[in-house]
Amino acid sequence: MAYELPPLPYKYDSLEPFIDEKTMKIHHDKHHASYILKLNQTLKNYPELQDKPIESLIQGLEDVSEEIRESVKNNGGGHLNHTFFWSILTKKLIFKGEIFNEIDKTFQTFENFKEEFTKSAMNVFGSGWTWLVLDGNQLKILNTSGHENPITHGKIPLLVIDLWEHAYYLKYQNRKNEYIESFFNIINWKKVNELFLKYKI
Ligand SMILES: [Fe+2]
Numbered sequence: 630m631a632y633e634l635p636p637l638p639y640k641y642d643s644l645e646p647f648i649d650e651k652t653m654k655i656h657h658d659k660h661h662a663s664y665i666l667k668l669n670q671t672l673k674n675y676p677e678l679q680d681k682p683i684e685s686l687i688q689g690l691e692d693v694s695e696e697i698r699e700s701v702k703n704n705g706g707g708h709l710n711h712t713f714f715w716s717i718l719t720k721k722l723i724f725k726g727e728i729f730n731e732i733d734k735t736f737q738t739f740e741n742f743k744e745e746f747t748k749s750a751m752n753v754f755g756s757g758w759t760w761l762v763l764d765g766n767q768l769k770i771l772n773t774s775g776h777e778n779p780i781t782h783g784k785i786p787l788l789v790i791d792l793w794e795h796a797y798y799l800k801y802q803n804r805k806n807e808y809i810e811s812f813f814n815i816i817n818w819k820k821v822n823e824l825f826l827k828y829k830i
Pocket residue numbers: 656660711791793795796
């Protein structure tokens with residue numbers, strides 16, 4: 630068994646005008662696909678790792694042989710992070726749920742949360758991701774670099790933005806702040822709320 634590229638859960642142009650069709654096509658069909666290809670190559674001689682759910686593989690990175698650990702972290706992380714990223718994006722959606730009460734409780738107002746998240750995302754240097762996670766029962770914003778995923782450190786991802794240039798450069802070039810602003814129009818809060826309710830203690 631080898632890892633396979635899951636189809637996008639919507640059409641390539643579904644997130645227009647916030648993320649354009651061409652970016653989505655290249656991002657999913659080329660970048661995400663290449664992480665899976667490289668992950669499968671890396672695991673060629675490790676059949677016992679090929680059947681693991683990708684979350685378990687990344688959660689248990691310490692158990693992976695040192696020889697391939699860096700590649701599994703980068704390419705397995707690339708697969709996991711992108712699969713998660715696609716899942717928390719959607720066409721415009723009106724949704725109310727408990728996650729917003731928790732955001733108010735933690736960050737005082739939604740606007741404060743948005744401001745902190747944006748600031749954190751703007752501070753990602755080079756390629757990385759900004760996450761909203763559950764750390765125990767606490768909502769936190771954190772950054773990871775490369776394709777590191779917070780589950781490696783026991784934190785549960787609820788929301789993420791891909792800040793690699795390949796995620797936005799075609800449309801936004803150096804205007805990373807506009808890309809982050811646009812991202813707030815296409816968050817699948819229904820999905821984020823489901824994850825919050827599932828994993829809060
Ligand atoms: Fe990406």
